[in-house]
Amino acid sequence: MSTAFMKEESAETAAETVLPDRPISPHPNRVTEAGLKALELQLQEARKAYEMASAIEDINERRRQTAIPLRDARYFAERVRTAEVMPAPASSKIVVFGSTVTYSREDGRVQKYRIVGEDEADPKAGSISYVSPVARLLMGKTVGDVLTLGKEELEITAIE
Numbered sequence: 001m002s003t004a005f006m007k008e009e010s011a012e013t014a015a016e017t018v019l020p021d022r023p024i025s026p027h028p029n030r031v032t033e034a035g036l037k038a039l040e041l042q043l044q045e046a047r048k049a050y051e052m053a054s055a056i057e058d059i060n061e062r063r064r065q066t067a068i069p070l071r072d073a074r075y076f077a078e079r080v081r082t083a084e085v086m087p088a089p090a091s092s093k094i095v096v097f098g099s100t101v102t103y104s105r106e107d108g109r110v111q112k113y114r115i116v117g118e119d120e121a122d123p124k125a126g127s128i129s130y131v132s133p134v135a136r137l138l139m140g141k142t143v144g145d146v147l148t149l150g151k152e153e154l155e156i157t158a159i160e
Contacts, residue, residue, distance in 0.1 A: 043076035
C-alpha cells in the first residue's frame with residue numbers, strides 16, 4: 001500500500017494529546033488514613049483506565065484516550081508517594097488536623113467541618129483542607145474561643 005494513503009499524525013496533533021501535569025501543592029501532603037486509601041484507589045482507577053485505553057487500536061484515538069488517565073496516574077502516584085498519614089486527634093480539647101469543629105457565626109449559622117488533607121477536602125460534604133484560611137484560623141483553638149474571619153466573628157462550640 002502506498003504511504004500516500006496512510007494516515008500520519010502531525011507533531012501538532014501528537015502534542016495536543018500530551019497533557020501538562022496536574023499542579024502539586026507546595027504544602028506538606030498531610031492525609032488521614034481514609035485520605036490515603038482514597039488516593040490509592042484513585043491511582044488504581046487511573047492505571048486501570050490507562051490500561052483500557054491502551055488497548056485501542058487506532059493510534060490517534062489511543063493517544064487521546066490515554067492522555068487523562070496517564071496524567072492522573074502521575075499525579076496520584078506522586079500524592080501517594082509523598083503522603084504523610086496524620087494520627088487521629090488524641091483529644092477533643094484543641095483543634096488539630098483530623099478534628100471536626102462546629103462553630104457559630106454572627107448571623108446565626110452553625111457550620112461543622114472536619115479538617116483534612118488537600119486532596120480529601122470537600123466543603124459541601126463537611127471537610128476542609130488544613131491549609132484553608134478557616135482551618136488555619138481554627139487550628140490550636142478550643143471550645144469557646146471567638147475568632148475573627150474578615151469582618152465576621154466565629155465562636156467554636158464543639159470539637160470532636
